[in-house]
Structure formats: structure tokens, C-alpha cells
Amino acid sequence: MANVISDEVIDYVGILAKLELSPEEKEAAKKDMGRMLDYIDKLNELDTSDVEPMSHVFPVHNVFREDVVTNGDDREQMLANAPEAKEWQYQVPRTVE
Amino acid sequence: MSRQYETVIGLEVHVELATRTKIFCGCSTAFGGAPNTHTCPVCTGMPGSLPVLNKRVVELALAVGLATGCSINQYCKFDRKNYFYPDNPQNYQISQLYLPICHDGGVEIETADGGKKVVGIHEIHMEEDAGKLIHDEWEDCSLVDFNRSGVPLIEIVSEPDMRSADEVIAYLDKLRLIIQYLGASDCKLQEGSMRADVNLSVREAGAREFGTRTEMKNLNSFKAIARAIEGERTRQIDLLESGRPVIQETRRWDDAKEYSYAMRSKEDAQDYRYFPDPDLTPVVISDEMIREIRNRQPEFRTEKKARYIKEFGLPEYDADILTGTKRLADIFEEAVAVCHRPKKVSNWLMVETMRLLKEREMDADRITFSPEHLAKLIGLVEAGTVNGSVAKEVFEKIFDEDVDPERYVEEHGLKMENDTDALQKTVAEVVEANPQSVTDYRAGKKKAMGFLVGQTMKATGGKANPAAVNQILREILEEKQHE
Ligand SMILES: [Zn+2]
Numbered sequence: 001m002a003n004v005i006s007d008e009v010i011d012y013v014g015i016l017a018k019l020e021l022s023p024e025e026k027e028a029a030k031k032d033m034g035r036m037l038d039y040i041d042k043l044n045e046l047d048t049s050d051v052e053p054m055s056h057v058f059p060v061h062n063v064f065r066e067d068v069v070t071n072g073d074d075r076e077q078m079l080a081n082a083p084e085a086k087e088w089q090y091q092v093p094r095t096v097e
Numbered sequence: 098m099s100r101q102y103e104t105v106i107g108l109e110v111h112v113e114l115a116t117r118t119k120i121f122c123g124c125s126t127a128f129g130g131a132p133n134t135h136t137c138p139v140c141t142g143m144p145g146s147l148p149v150l151n152k153r154v155v156e157l158a159l160a161v162g163l164a165t166g167c168s169i170n171q172y173c174k175f176d177r178k179n180y181f182y183p184d185n186p187q188n189y190q191i192s193q194l195y196l197p198i199c200h201d202g203g204v205e206i207e208t209a210d211g212g213k214k215v216v217g218i219h220e221i222h223m224e225e226d227a228g229k230l231i232h233d234e235w236e237d238c239s240l241v242d243f244n245r246s247g248v249p250l251i252e253i254v255s256e257p258d259m260r261s262a263d264e265v266i267a268y269l270d271k272l273r274l275i276i277q278y279l280g281a282s283d284c285k286l287q288e289g290s291m292r293a294d295v296n297l298s299v300r301e302a303g304a305r306e307f308g309t310r311t312e313m314k315n316l317n318s319f320k321a322i323a324r325a326i327e328g329e330r331t332r333q334i335d336l337l338e339s340g341r342p343v344i345q346e347t348r349r350w351d352d353a354k355e356y357s358y359a360m361r362s363k364e365d366a367q368d369y370r371y372f373p374d375p376d377l378t379p380v381v382i383s384d385e386m387i388r389e390i391r392n393r394q395p396e397f398r399t400e401k402k403a404r405y406i407k408e409f410g411l412p413e414y415d416a417d418i419l420t421g422t423k424r425l426a427d428i429f430e431e432a433v434a435v436c437h438r439p440k441k442v443s444n445w446l447m448v449e450t451m452r453l454l455k456e457r458e459m460d461a462d463r464i465t466f467s468p469e470h471l472a473k474l475i476g477l478v479e480a481g482t483v484n485g486s487v488a489k490e491v492f493e494k495i496f497d498e499d500v501d502p503e504r505y506v507e508e509h510g511l512k513m514e515n516d517t518d519a520l521q522k523t524v525a526e527v528v529e530a531n532p533q534s535v536t537d538y539r540a541g542k543k544k545a546m547g548f549l550v551g552q553t554m555k556a557t558g559g560k561a562n563p564a565a566v567n568q569i570l571r572e573i574l575e576e577k578q579h580e
Contacts, residue, residue: 067153070123075133088132089240092183
């Protein structure tokens, strides 16, 4: 494995992804990530300077909607998905400014 | 001798676009709906939901880009900006990083010394707004309303070309006017449909490198922006003077305390790991679409001002003020279309409207009266139905409550008293009751005349035709003198 993931990197990625990993999970993730980067390095061996970057898997563009209201008040159904709700709003742990 | 410093300012301006629906779903963008009544699986980030781009958003963003001299990326696409926060239900915001729709434009502003300078626009990109978080004091929790989530925004990123608060205000004013003229947004700072973040750094005069900059948020009026710039400039200079470094950070301006505070950095820092959004297809903008939008561009301030002077014969000063806000220009044109009295309409807007705006501490944008009512009032004055002072009183009612002047004058019995016989009688009574004033007048104190006119107007409840009162009074007084 050419790419070795450090503890700092895996901890940082954990913070960004809001994941808490046990020591065993951390080691496994480091290995997985190293292998993924090796694979990317392999892909990078290919000369793609003449190839346009792909931004969508299908050759489609300009999929638009007209500016017309199609949705009504559906808050009862929407809030059914909330872990907790209060006064028709989603209740979350207090955020600090 | 203290060192001289130069302030370097760049702005990130967010403008809410005037669409009926959100950027990626068919939910309404109407302001002030009950919490979460304008939401659906797309704008609340439900797994499996798919965004579809609102065509109008592209058109409006293009219109703003073309009006600010930008180049257009005819192949543009959307990217995901990843971060966790409860107002962001998808855990990413759909925005544009790699290929924003517009880039490299600029707007011309006037500087304090009367010169002109161009403030460069680095880029304009399309993105979605976040939801609104309210902090519940009682239960130590926060509540989220997603009605604003997915409302279309454009972010206009300037170059660091501004050097003072005055230049920043001039730039914002110009930008706001262009966008309002286009009808792309109402640009109300107070209501948040236009928001500006200020990037500011200082450097010693003559230095070539930029200093470390800070970003200031929570600026919701032009005055707050000006104060925040002064406050932050002073803070940074104080740091440098005492040998301490300026730290690159985001600060929140507290306008009441006139001080900015470092916002506690979120644990995850500023690492947004942008990548192309696979749910959305690229946007290809044809030459024809650009041509079409260019053709649809309205008459901007310079042309409008010239037309007001030429077509309506307005003084340059009036034309300048009237075209200075889209709202005033609209009212002017609509009222003139009804009554065909451009100079009269202009006078009402320049004098009484301005006076009331100042008195009520309002921006012209917040005027709510209908132009037809002003036109009708002008008609009533012309026809001699009401006198000047009653007209002013009625106008105030139009300004505040948008009353129909014809009905209001009728219902309140404000029609001008033109009945000469009745007026003659009232004047005679006033003269009779004020012998001292008559004596004064005869003794050459012409001021006494004013007093008698005033008494007569009072006796008629302000409805008399002042010209008629003057004439009758003079006749009576002269007559008495010859007796
Ligand atoms: Zn929606």
C-alpha cells in the first residue's frame, strides 16, 4: 500500500463526517482509505488531458422546471419525519451562535 | 508620528431572487408563511428526493450578470458544499464553485472626490438559502423552520477594490438599483432579501501585499455596514499598532454595541469538500438565450433619467432623485400615465413624499400607496375641488392608508368653498369681530391681512378657496377705507 493514512487524518475525517470510531474501526478505516487512494493513483496514471471532465453520467443538460408553485402545505406529513417537533418546527439540540 | 493605513474591502452580497418557487422544488417562496408550510421532501433533504432546477433562476442570474458586464460561463454546473448544521437539512448546500454562471464583471461608482471608479465583480453564482433557526429560551433547544430552505439566491463576489465605507455604500447602492430595475429582487436589507458580508483588511499606505482579512456578518442596513467598517478598521489598526497579529476569522457585528465578536468556529473548520452535484445536470446557456435576455433588459437609470428630462421636461435634480429608487420611478410613471401631469406628480414626490418618508424614517422602497390615488388628487386640485392645504392633508392619508382621495374628500366634506355669497358673509363676520386688525391694516400694517385670512380659513374649516378669501377681504378693507 503506497498511501498510509495517519491518525491525524483519520481523526480529522471523522470530525468532518461526524463519526466516532473505535480504535479497531479506525485501523480498518485507515487501511480502506489507503487502498482507495492507491486506486485513485492508479487511475491518475492514465493521460486524460484530452478528455473533458465528466459532470454527469448521462449526456443530458438543461433539465428545467417552470417557475410554478406545485406544492401546498404538507407540514403534517413532513414533520412526521422529525425526531422531535414543537410548534410545527423541527426541534434540535440547542445550537450556539 | 503614527503610520498611515489603507483599508481594503471586498464584499460578498447575497440576493434573494424574485421567483415564485424555490430553486429546486415547486414550493412557494412567499414571505411570512406559518412554519414549514412551504416545504417538501426536496427542500427538507429527504433521502431519495431529487432536485430539478427552476429555469427562472438561471434567467434572473444571467440578467444580473449581463447588466454588470460579466462574462458568462455558457457551460456551468452545480456543486455540493458539505457542512453539518441544523438549518441545512441535506448536510450540504447546493452552490457553484468550479463553473459559476457569471464572472469578471464590474460596476462603476462615484468616489468622494467626484471621480469614477470600477469595482470589479469576481463572480456571480447561484445557490440555495438555508432554513431559519430560532432558539427556544425555555427548553434549551432550537427550532427549525424550512420555509426559506431552497429559496434561490445569487452570491455576487466583488474584487477587493473598495477603500472606504463610502465606496462600499456606493457599490451596494448601484448594485441594488441595477437588480431592482431588472426586477430580479426587491433587495430589502432589513428583510434579508439582500445581505452583505464584508471582507476587510488594512495595510500600511503604499504596501503592495494585502493584510490578513476578517469576514464580518450580520449587517442589515447601510448604516450598520458603514459603522462595522469603521469599527473593524480601528480594531485591526489597534492590533497592528500594538504589535499583535490580525487573525483570519469570521466576526459577527453587534450594531447596538458597535463592536464585532469572533464567531465561535464550528468544530469542523472551513473544509467544505466541494464536489459536483450528481443529481443535477449541467446548464448549457445558448447564444440565443443570452441574446433574448439582453433584449429584455429594461431601461436603466441613466437612460430613464435622460428620458424624464427630455420627455417630461423635469429638472435634472428631480429626474436624478426620481430614478434613484425603482419604486419612485414606478410611481412617477404610473401616476403620469393616469393624469398626464408630470411636473405636478414630480412635485408631490419631491416635496410631500420626501417629507413624509423622512418623518416616518422610511425608505422609498416601502411606499405602499397606489399611483392612481396620487393622480386623482392632482385632478381634484386642478379642478378646484380642494385647495392646496386640504390636498396636503389628503395626501398624508393617501401616503399612510392609501385612501381614495375622491371618496375621502366627499366623506369628510373637504370640498373647497367657492360659494362667494356664503364666503362674503363669513369674511364680513370676521372683519366685524376683529376691529383692531382692520385699524392696523389701515394704519399700514399689511400683516393684519394675513391674520384675517387665517381667521376666515379657520371659520370655514380650512375649506375656503384662499384666492377668493384674499380677494373678498381686500375688497371689504379697501371699501371701508374709502367710507
Ligand atoms: Zn420544497
